[in-house]
Amino acid sequence: MTTPHLAKGYRFAGLHCGIRPDPDRRDLALIVSDVPAAAAGVFTQNRVRAAPVRVCQERLPADDARGVVICSGNANACTGPRGLEDARAMTAVAARAIGCRAEQMLVCSTGVIGRHLPMPQIESGILAAVPLLADTSIAFDDVAHAILTTDTRIKTATREIDLDGVAVRLTGVAKGAAMIGPNLATMLAFVFTDAAVSSDDLAVIARRAADQTFNCISVEGHTSTNDTLLLFANGMASSEGKGSELRTQNSELGTQRFAAAVTEVCAELARSIAADAEGATHLITIEVEGLRDDREAYRVAKTIAESALVKTAIYGADPNWGRIVSAAGYAGVAFEEEQLSLWLGDLLLYHAGVPQLFDAASASAYLKREHHIQLRLRFTLGPGRCTFWTCDLTREYVRLNAEYTT
Amino acid sequence: MTTPHLAKGYRFAGLHCGIRPDPDRRDLALIVSDVPAAAAGVFTQNRVRAAPVRVCQERLPADDARGVVICSGNANACTGPRGLEDARAMTAVAARAIGCRAEQMLVCSTGVIGRHLPMPQIESGILAAVPLLADTSIAFDDVAHAILTTDTRIKTATREIDLDGVAVRLTGVAKGAAMIGPNLATMLAFVFTDAAVSSDDLAVIARRAADQTFNCISVEGHTSTNDTLLLFANGMASSEGKGSELRTQNSELGTQRFAAAVTEVCAELARSIAADAEGATHLITIEVEGLRDDREAYRVAKTIAESALVKTAIYGADPNWGRIVSAAGYAGVAFEEEQLSLWLGDLLLYHAGVPQLFDAASASAYLKREHHIQLRLRFTLGPGRCTFWTCDLTREYVRLNAEYTT
Numbered sequence: 001m002t003t004p005h006l007a008k009g010y011r012f013a014g015l016h017c018g019i020r021p022d023p024d025r026r027d028l029a030l031i032v033s034d035v036p037a038a039a040a041g042v043f044t045q046n047r048v049r050a051a052p053v054r055v056c057q058e059r060l061p062a063d064d065a066r067g068v069v070i071c072s073g074n075a076n077a078c079t080g081p082r083g084l085e086d087a088r089a090m091t092a093v094a095a096r097a098i099g100c101r102a103e104q105m106l107v108c109s110t111g112v113i114g115r116h117l118p119m120p121q122i123e124s125g126i127l128a129a130v131p132l133l134a135d136t137s138i139a140f141d142d143v144a145h146a147i148l149t150t151d152t153r154i155k156t157a158t159r160e161i162d163l164d165g166v167a168v169r170l171t172g173v174a175k176g177a178a179m180i181g182p183n184l185a186t187m188l189a190f191v192f193t194d195a196a197v198s199s200d201d202l203a204v205i206a207r208r209a210a211d212q213t214f215n216c217i218s219v220e221g222h223t224s225t226n227d228t229l230l231l232f233a234n235g236m237a238s239s240e241g242k243g244s245e246l247r248t249q250n251s252e253l254g255t256q257r258f259a260a261a262v263t264e265v266c267a268e269l270a271r272s273i274a275a276d277a278e279g280a281t282h283l284i285t286i287e288v289e290g291l292r293d294d295r296e297a298y299r300v301a302k303t304i305a306e307s308a309l310v311k312t313a314i315y316g317a318d319p320n321w322g323r324i325v326s327a328a329g330y331a332g333v334a335f336e337e338e339q340l341s342l343w344l345g346d347l348l349l350y351h352a353g354v355p356q357l358f359d360a361a362s363a364s365a366y367l368k369r370e371h372h373i374q375l376r377l378r379f380t381l382g383p384g385r386c387t388f389w390t391c392d393l394t395r396e397y398v399r400l401n402a403e404y405t406t
Numbered sequence: 407m408t409t410p411h412l413a414k415g416y417r418f419a420g421l422h423c424g425i426r427p428d429p430d431r432r433d434l435a436l437i438v439s440d441v442p443a444a445a446a447g448v449f450t451q452n453r454v455r456a457a458p459v460r461v462c463q464e465r466l467p468a469d470d471a472r473g474v475v476i477c478s479g480n481a482n483a484c485t486g487p488r489g490l491e492d493a494r495a496m497t498a499v500a501a502r503a504i505g506c507r508a509e510q511m512l513v514c515s516t517g518v519i520g521r522h523l524p525m526p527q528i529e530s531g532i533l534a535a536v537p538l539l540a541d542t543s544i545a546f547d548d549v550a551h552a553i554l555t556t557d558t559r560i561k562t563a564t565r566e567i568d569l570d571g572v573a574v575r576l577t578g579v580a581k582g583a584a585m586i587g588p589n590l591a592t593m594l595a596f597v598f599t600d601a602a603v604s605s606d607d608l609a610v611i612a613r614r615a616a617d618q619t620f621n622c623i624s625v626e627g628h629t630s631t632n633d634t635l636l637l638f639a640n641g642m643a644s645s646e647g648k649g650s651e652l653r654t655q656n657s658e659l660g661t662q663r664f665a666a667a668v669t670e671v672c673a674e675l676a677r678s679i680a681a682d683a684e685g686a687t688h689l690i691t692i693e694v695e696g697l698r699d700d701r702e703a704y705r706v707a708k709t710i711a712e713s714a715l716v717k718t719a720i721y722g723a724d725p726n727w728g729r730i731v732s733a734a735g736y737a738g739v740a741f742e743e744e745q746l747s748l749w750l751g752d753l754l755l756y757h758a759g760v761p762q763l764f765d766a767a768s769a770s771a772y773l774k775r776e777h778h779i780q781l782r783l784r785f786t787l788g789p790g791r792c793t794f795w796t797c798d799l800t801r802e803y804v805r806l807n808a809e810y811t812t
Contacts, residue, residue: 046735046736048731048732048734113732225735308799308807313808328454329452350484353484355484395805398803401722402721402801
């Protein structure tokens with residue numbers, strides 16, 4: 001049974017191979033495109049890059065990618081030359097089993113840092129995954145579970161659009177910025193599409209989508225060593241689709257619509273990550289507008305999103321506009337107080353530099369009632385804008401990240 | 407009774423004027439130099455500057471300062487034109503009472519943001535403080551208490567050095583980066599010396615000292631609207647000291663020694679602030695060495711100091727080197743893993759990019775046993791170094807900052 005929204009020509013498998021002790025937790029995923037696909041990636045900016053990130057960066061963008069193998073429970077980060085060998089071995093084992101070159105496979109890992117992968121279990125797991133590969137929603141669901149770490153729920157997003165007369169599908173899946181074991185937040189996201197798009201176009205589209213989505217979420221501002229977004233396009237939507245042979249020259253309008261759909265899928269996944277952050281009780285959307293350019297708006301939004309004082313205030317249902325205004329003030333963006341107004345939901349708290357008389361009880365009630373909180377800052381300096389997502393900082397976050405001991 | 411270490415020619419008073427509801431909490435301080443003093447300041451980099459910060463910035467550096475009036479419990483920040491009028495009025499009332507021009511007095515506030523000052527209580531308080539002014543350790547102690555907000559203890563530091571044959575004293579007092587009511591961290595620090603130093607030299611010395619001390623502490627990275635360091639030098643140490651008439655041309659060596667003493671006093675105050683941060687159970691010293699320049703070392707140290715993951719790990723006594731290495735990795739400083747080694751106390755956890763086999767139990771015991779934790783990162787890229795102080799992130803911090811409701 002093929003789910004309508006799954007992109008055509010991809011098969012999925014997720015299973016437990018033994019990285020995690022709990023036999024009920026899936027920890028290995030394999031995704032294969034039936035034909036060679038264009039592929040592009042966006043990766044962590046951390047100077048310390050995990051071995052699988054380095055391997056993907058060597059291989060992308062590509063015109064003949066066949067898929068990706070992913071393990072959770074171990075990040076394969078800070079593992080030296082052996083870590084690189086292990087990451088390459090994962091792609092080689094998967095490639096042999098499905099019948100392609102190792103260089104056509106990609107690899108991701110997420111989990112504990114600084115430990116070598118249990119390669120015998122992983123290699124057996126990959127071999128066991130191949131016969132399970134299927135284009136069903138159940139198999140896709142297995143993948144969505146297998147990549148999770150401390151996430152409390154799976155994160156998927158799908159779209160179907162018309163691209164120059166062809167109905168194309170985008171299938172997205174991600175895992176969140178939550179800790180695994182004692183270690184790092186690691187965001188992984190994958191978007192599979194049956195559209196025909198060149199790898200060069202994919203690379204540009206992936207970068208732009210990430211800038212507006214995954215680069216606009218923050219849990220605690222700690223950039224992981226493993227962050228990865230991979231985008232695959234195999235062209236199987238078209239009846240004449242034959243992998244790399246197919247026409248990838250879409251119209252300008254078509255490409256724009258496709259890029260917008262990629263961004264929408266990524267935004268949905270990004271919001272899911274912020275909403276499911278460790279210990280979070282609120283998803284917070286921060287809209288900043290009216291700065292000189294988008295970059296300035298981004299800096300203000302990110303600084304507010306990463307302020308422990310703003311995040312604890314929202315956790316405590318305290319409409320503490322002073323913390324928000326002062327966080328904007330140290331974002332490194334020039335403004336005068338008179339050029340700033342601030343809303344919490346529909347309530348105007350601060351107008352043109354002047355504190356407003358507002359009903360603190362109803363503001364607090366809004367924070368207690370709603371899971372999804374809206375903050376809006378309006379400056380009067382230009383057209384620059386940004387939407388950013390974050391979560392509150394709770395005692396549960398501190399407990400989760402303090403009480404684990406190795 | 408004059409305490410040996412109090413700088414000569416300063417008188418102090420601290421009392422309860424009524425900003426705070428609790429009559430046992432002092433909330434107003436007045437410090438007066440008997441003669442006009444050179445004065446300089448270093449202020450918050452926040453774009454949103456409280457009214458007293460603006461007033462001090464207008465007046466400094468100065469050659470004829472007579473003192474400072476400080477209130478706690480209300481930050482006089484985000485209070486518009488009336489806030490500026492109130493801050494100026496505080497200096498005018500104090501100046502009239504001690505017999506100088508308003509422009510010779512400085513002013514600081516710390517506490518709740520966005521509320522107008524209760525000026526009748528403050529003005530009465532200033533008038534009541536004048537007859538209490540004394541050069542005693544008891545009066546100085548009253549000041550040290552009157553400037554506190556949620557600090558749990560007073561913060562003072564003193565030095566006595568020889569400056570070109572004259573024994574000079576430095577008397578420092580500060581309040582910490584802790585919240586007041588629902589609102590902002592605000593650091594205030596004051597150093598009074600009876601050395602004879604020009605205001606231009608003082609300004610340079612204050613800036614350099616702040617860069618190595620108060621700019622090297624972080625609780626949660628939220629820059630306040632009120633941060634202020636004021637440095638006064640009245641020349642009263644010398645028998646011929648007569649305020650602004652005196653010789654302020656010290657030898658180069660003498661000036662260096664004086665600047666070093668100022669930095670020492672500031673460093674002691676800064677460490678006290680980090681150690682007494684809200685909810686903190688550990689003071690953490692981060693030493694970074696071997697980067698291309700001090701600025702790079704500063705960026706790495708500050709990024710680690712502000713990582714919620716590093717801070718929760720130390721709270722949880724978890725020797726989680728992966729969080730520290732990965733925080734260094736996103737500091738925006740170029741390095742390869744092979745160029746970094748990391749120690750926790752005396753334990754080498756990570757050497758030249760390779761995780762070390764270390765005794766996790768004894769590392770955890772060190773974190774549980776010691777209040778003051780040492781992290782040392784050594785790079786192999788140059789002479790740049792930085793020492794930075796921070797604290798752990800605890801459930802008590804979250805509770806304190808979440809559970810207050812206005």
